[in-house]
Amino acid sequence: MRTIILKTASAYLLPVLLLFSVFILLRGHYLPGGGFVGGLMASIAFVLHAFANGLSNTKTLIRFHPGFLMPVGLALAFLSGMAPLMFDLPFMTGLWYPEAIPVIGSLGSALFFDIGVYLVVIGVTLTIIFTIADTI
């Protein structure tokens, strides 16, 4: 499957897809999108890169084992859930920063939960796909 067209295109597609996945992640609170879909898109970007350039190149590009993103994402989601406990509110209560921030919009603990999901999904998907690709 190593064609020059795909290889050239993937070099441009990787950053575009990653940016788009972040966009999807950020708009997810009120509109369709969110951490899960965003994470899937980001992992598709890497899978496409692996298709075009070979798995080992993608692995060197990522630098660390994608499985490491799972505990990081889980920890982030966990901490965002725990944050309200410091204000004597139940677990997972949404905390919001009062003023909106340009580009991102309102900032709240829900966003960090979503980023956690995003990382976990990337970690899980890439671990699964890389493991399967390794064994074939």
Added chain:
Amino acid sequence: MTQQLVLYPLLLQLFLSIILMFSWKRISWQRVISILGGILNLGVSIWLFAYIWENGTQTIQAGNWEAPFGITFVADTLAVTLVLLTSISGVAVSAFSASSIIPARLKFGYFPIFHFLLLGLIGAFLTGDIFNLYVWFEIIIISSFVLITLGGEKAQLEGAVKYFTLNILASMIFLTAIAVLYGLTGSLNMADLSIKVAAIENRGLVEITAILFLVAFGIKAAVFPLYFWLPASYHTPPSAVSAIFGGLLTKVGVYALIRVFTLIFVGDVFMQDTILVMAILTLISGGLGALIQTNLRKVFSYLIICHIGYMIIGLGMYTEVAIAGTIFYLIHDIVVKTNLFMVGGLIYRIKGTNNIKSLGGLYAEYPRLSLLIAIPLFSLVGIPPLSGFWPKLSLLNAGFNDQNWWAMGAILFASLITLVIIAKVWSNVVWKDKVELPKRINFRYFENLNKTRKIQLVAPIVFLSLISLYIGFGAEHVQQLSTRVAGELMDNQQYIDAVFKTGQNLKP
């Protein structure tokens, strides 16, 4: 501090899983973290239990959404009792796993997954929302799939396929049942459902939904016509995994049955009769199945099925005495079954086999260990004053009050058959002359282990045996607890009031 206490055991398990995932490659750390975390979790569970015992049912609305809309976590006496038992079994199995699970399995994330399983169990016990219950069930079965296949031996995969198929089927039926129930009432909160289901005119539809729930939880709890996946799969994974499966996994099904049929579908005579018949057949068929098995762990697997019957039969009779007997049996059974599978694992470590026919001479070689093993074995039969005796007494008492001779006959028959089986196991494994077995190469025998590993294998068995002894000799306390739980279950209003308590929502 205590305001959020209900969620602490849950959050602690999640925290432990995350920490364990961070130390993915460092197995020796994982062992220490898992055991220490287990002890800490036991402490938190005791704290929660003591708090609920003093102050009555507590609830927390996750995310601060009001009761019928958000997800409520309810800690009533039944839930915290089971959380406490989960923590007890959890810490015992953690220590047992540290020694008995081979490093090749530990390297692939045994401990993180194990704590995810405990998270799922605790979540299932604490949640007050039926869809959330489904989600916890999913967490439980996904973790258990990983645990049952970890290592990838042929027998394991064969068992896992059966386990997987039936459990997925049960989950689908459960989900369908929730959908139908939501269509009928427009609510998922169990306290809210309790009120709304009682008001529905079309009782036929309610009954069908109840049957869907019965089938779904029946598969998970392994009751009479739906149990065949259990003996086909529970003997295949390592014994530490079987211990947590045998001790807790089927009991979640029983817990769900108890919760749903005391809170949502109440006072339906047809359902009670169905449950009663299923329970009687479970008692008989499980017992007969265990009689002919020669693999120690298969014997225990069939005994799980047989003894699920005791728990369901109390639910079928549906009187306060019977429910108290059920709860007492549940408490006794979780401890004893976890212990039994660990005993099976220990015997396997000593002898290199689990086949009753080739075992023997344990008493001559390890007299003190044999006496220790006697405690869970004879607690299971319920030789007075050991722990199995008291709940059976309650159940018989309830059967007698109802003049329910069939139920009484089944209880007595199953007790007798358990006695026969345990006597057979005892005489074959412990008393019989030693059978010379060929030494297995590449097998870490018990005698070759270093001292720490030996302690890690025996200490959990001692710990759970002591708890079994306490349940037997301190039966008065446990009976008091069971009666209180039965009282709470028979009187729904308490649960509903706790969930809809005014001023519950916390304002920032």
